[in-house]
Amino acid sequence: MIKIGIITGSTREGRVTLDVANWVLEISEQYQGEAEFELVDIAEYDLPLINTVPPLMLNRNYEDANTTQWSQKIDELDGFIFVTPEYNKTISPALANALDVLGPEWNNKAAGIVGYGSTFAVSAAQVLRLKLANLQIATVASSGALSIMTDFVDMTEFKPADYNVPTVLNVIDQTVNWAKALKTLR
Numbered sequence: 001m002i003k004i005g006i007i008t009g010s011t012r013e014g015r016v017t018l019d020v021a022n023w024v025l026e027i028s029e030q031y032q033g034e035a036e037f038e039l040v041d042i043a044e045y046d047l048p049l050i051n052t053v054p055p056l057m058l059n060r061n062y063e064d065a066n067t068t069q070w071s072q073k074i075d076e077l078d079g080f081i082f083v084t085p086e087y088n089k090t091i092s093p094a095l096a097n098a099l100d101v102l103g104p105e106w107n108n109k110a111a112g113i114v115g116y117g118s119t120f121a122v123s124a125a126q127v128l129r130l131k132l133a134n135l136q137i138a139t140v141a142s143s144g145a146l147s148i149m150t151d152f153v154d155m156t157e158f159k160p161a162d163y164n165v166p167t168v169l170n171v172i173d174q175t176v177n178w179a180k181a182l183k184t185l186r
């Protein structure tokens with residue numbers, strides 16, 4: 001069974017990433033194919049700011065216990081849906097760090113992106129694609145793009161427009177298919 005992690009994209013107090021990630025998880029229940037989905041909250045891992053040699057050189061031997069737990073979780077997963085905000089036209093430092101602290105755990109897996117921000121997180125999604133490519137994660141073409149102006153009330157209360165649902169189902173479908181294909185490489 002293909003396992004897909006729905007990864008949150010921020011850790012700050014008052015963040016909305018959990019609302020968006022839970023909504024993606026709810027939509028995944030409508031997915032007709034065979035896959036398991038789980039929400040993975042980067043905040044729960046309380047990761048240290050990267051302070052090691054490049055993780056590829058560590059061969060999964062992390063001194064930090066939280067990083068080890070994070071590594072084990074990512075190793076369990078075949079693909080990811082990254083739920084990302086846009087911070088200054090890029091992804092949050094928390095998500096960047098959560099990606100940077102690991103190496104081989106990410107390789108030869110697939111990902112979809114669901115972004116949210118005042119300009120639909122288009123820049124953040126592009127930056128994320130570049131970073132994921134370097135980690136040998138293949139990103140699918142479809143992506144969810146939510147606006148904090150129209151999909152949120154007062155920029156905080158999440159009320160997504162219905163037309164986003166089929167888009168997210170497409171992201172899920174493409175991610176599962178590529179995750180299946182890439183599993184053969186591992």
Ligand SMILES: Cc1cc2nc3c(=O)[nH]c(=O)nc-3n(C[C@H](O)[C@H](O)[C@H](O)COP(=O)(O)O)c2cc1C
Nearest residue numbers: 010014015016017085086087088089116117118119
């Ligand atoms: C440091 C910071 C920088 C931001 N920069 C952008 C930006 O460049 N583009 C944008 O659309 N929204 C920007 N925003 C607004 C965020 O999209 C909005 O606050 C969103 O709720 C953040 O996600 P979070 O609640 O999960 O942290 C920024 C927010 C923060 C905190």
